Amino acid sequence: MKKKSNFKSILKSAKKNIPGISGLLGKRPDMFLKDDSWPTFYKKAKGINIWDLNNKKYFDFSMMSAGTCALGYADPDINKTAMRVIQDGSISTLNPPEDVELSELLIKDNPWADSVKFARTGGESMSIAVRLARAYTKKEKILFCGYHGWHDWYLSTNLNSKKNLDTHLLPGLNPLGVPKGLTGTLIPFRFNNWEDLEKKVKKFAPKCAAIVMEPCRESLPDKEFINEIKRISKKNNCVLIFDEITSGFRLNSSGAYKQIKVIPDIVVYGKTIANGIPMGAIVGKKKIMENSLKTFISSVFWSEKLGPACALTFIKKHKKNNVSKKLILTGKKIKKIWINAAKQNNLQIKITGIDPLASFKLNTKNWPATLTFFIQEMLKNKILAQDKCYTNYMHKEADIIRYKDSCEEVFNRISILEKKDKIVENLNGPIKEMGFNRLTN
Numbered sequence: 202m203k204k205k206s207n208f209k210s211i212l213k214s215a216k217k218n219i220p221g222i223s224g225l226l227g228k229r230p231d232m233f234l235k236d237d238s239w240p241t242f243y244k245k246a247k248g249i250n251i252w253d254l255n256n257k258k259y260f261d262f263s264m265m266s267a268g269t270c271a272l273g274y275a276d277p278d279i280n281k282t283a284m285r286v287i288q289d290g291s292i293s294t295l296n297p298p299e300d301v302e303l304s305e306l307l308i309k310d311n312p313w314a315d316s317v318k319f320a321r322t323g324g325e326s327m328s329i330a331v332r333l334a335r336a337y338t339k340k341e342k343i344l345f346c347g348y349h350g351w352h353d354w355y356l357s358t359n360l361n362s363k364k365n366l367d368t369h370l371l372p373g374l375n376p377l378g379v380p381k382g383l384t385g386t387l388i389p390f391r392f393n394n395w396e397d398l399e400k401k402v403k404k405f406a407p408k409c410a411a412i413v414m415e416p417c418r419e420s421l422p423d424k425e426f427i428n429e430i431k432r433i434s435k436k437n438n439c440v441l442i443f444d445e446i447t448s449g450f451r452l453n454s455s456g457a458y459k460q461i462k463v464i465p466d467i468v469v470y471g472k473t474i475a476n477g478i479p480m481g482a483i484v485g486k487k488k489i490m491e492n493s494l495k496t497f498i499s500s501v502f503w504s505e506k507l508g509p510a511c512a513l514t515f516i517k518k519h520k521k522n523n524v525s526k527k528l529i530l531t532g533k534k535i536k537k538i539w540i541n542a543a544k545q546n547n548l549q550i551k552i553t554g555i556d557p558l559a560s561f562k563l564n565t566k567n568w569p570a571t572l573t574f575f576i577q578e579m580l581k582n583k584i585l586a587q588d589k590c591y592t593n594y595m596h597k598e599a600d601i602i603r604y605k606d607s608c609e610e611v612f613n614r615i616s617i618l619e620k621k622d623k624i625v626e627n628l629n630g631p632i633k634e635m636g637f638n639r640l641t642n
């Protein structure tokens with residue numbers, strides 16, 4: 202007999218013991234549903250399927266763990282590598298040779314670079330890149346665009362105005378706990394925005410250690426815009442840092458920057474680089490990277506073996522199986538599903554994002570309520586859904602058809618309720634918390 206679920210008691214205890222329940226904002230149940238119906242915890246995950254504490258099986262068409270496992274959950278090749286590493290000792294007083302093999306592979310794939318450092322999470326990898334840029338240029342200010350982690354250097358943006366991160370992350374973020382001494386060190390500019398490029402980037406670049414940006418957000422940047430960023434960074438001795446933590450390994454088997462043919466000084470990879478095993482890589486030019494020995498950058502777990510071993514397995518499999526082609530193709534299908542389901546039901550829809558990470562927004566009177574209803578109804582069909590979808594190598598045709606049928610059904614219900622102004626009335630709980638602006642605007 203199956204063990205009786207203790208979901209309710211675990212949720213109760215989590216609410217009591219763990220602020221926000223999850224270590225990741227995007228995995229807090231309130232980001233999906235606020236009525237305790239979101240499964241919240243999982244027992245097992247395989248491919249695109251997740252089993253909750255009641256052994257109920259779901260199909261993940263939402264964040265796929267924030268895009269950390271492009272090959273699917275519990276990929277057999279990654280698992281094989283991970284188990285071998287654990288059996289042979291995942292850490293010791295000596296270092297893993299996999300670090301060296303991975304550095305060779307990353308330098309081969311980013312041939313303008315000649316030095317690599319490893320970390321384990323995206324935010325800390327970005328902190329390293331920024332520290333290196335400051336150490337190299339002896340300048341303090343940073344021009345940036347987009348999201349780059351939770352650390353003080355980044356959140357200090359909001360010290361002089363709580364609105365500074367509104368279009369980069371979330372509206373009104375409070376930089377509580379961030380030293381006031383960092384005020385004015387971060388200067389935000391908007392992606393692909395010529396006005397900001399003229400007024401901010403050109404003005405502040407001489408004082409800046411780095412220009413930090415994702416080379417691809419909702420879309421790739423205009424060629425002239427990104428060329429101009431590169432020209433300004435070179436002219437003013439600013440380190441150009443491309444954050445590929447989300448965009449990497451989606452459009453090709455390396456960085457999205459390859460599509461725009463602009464070379465940075467440092468590129469940072471994270472998230473899916475080891476398919477769910479913590480790993481981060483800072484890849485850059487030696488003259489900048491060697492400053493890691495002049496300042497102090499060091500951490501015990503940056504020397505363990507699981508991360509680099511699984512990253513090697515991931516990158517090799519990604520290339521061999523042309524994983525990005527599949528991610529793009531599936532993304533195109535998902536976009537089409539949303540467009541057709543909206544059209545069939547006379548709903549106006551806006552689609553944004555690159556194919557492997559697309560999002561939609563329906564033009565209804567109350568979008569947060571509509572989205573809550575969408576998630577609630579998709580969950581009844583055992584689909585974990587959001588207004589965005591990280592496509593996955595394991596999204597099979599039958600899964601996509603299941604998602605399509607479900608979208609059509611739920612969009613139809615939305616259309617009927619919208620006409621009667623009854624969406625809020627049909628919610629089982631309060632309206633969900635809204636997520637990252639950067640993925641929806």
Ligand SMILES: Cc1ncc(COP(=O)(O)O)c(C=O)c1O
Nearest residue numbers: 322323324348349350444446447
């Ligand atoms: C572009 C980008 N940079 C940095 C980060 C921070 O990475 P982590 O959450 O692993 O610290 C993220 C995470 O979503 C990201 O998308």
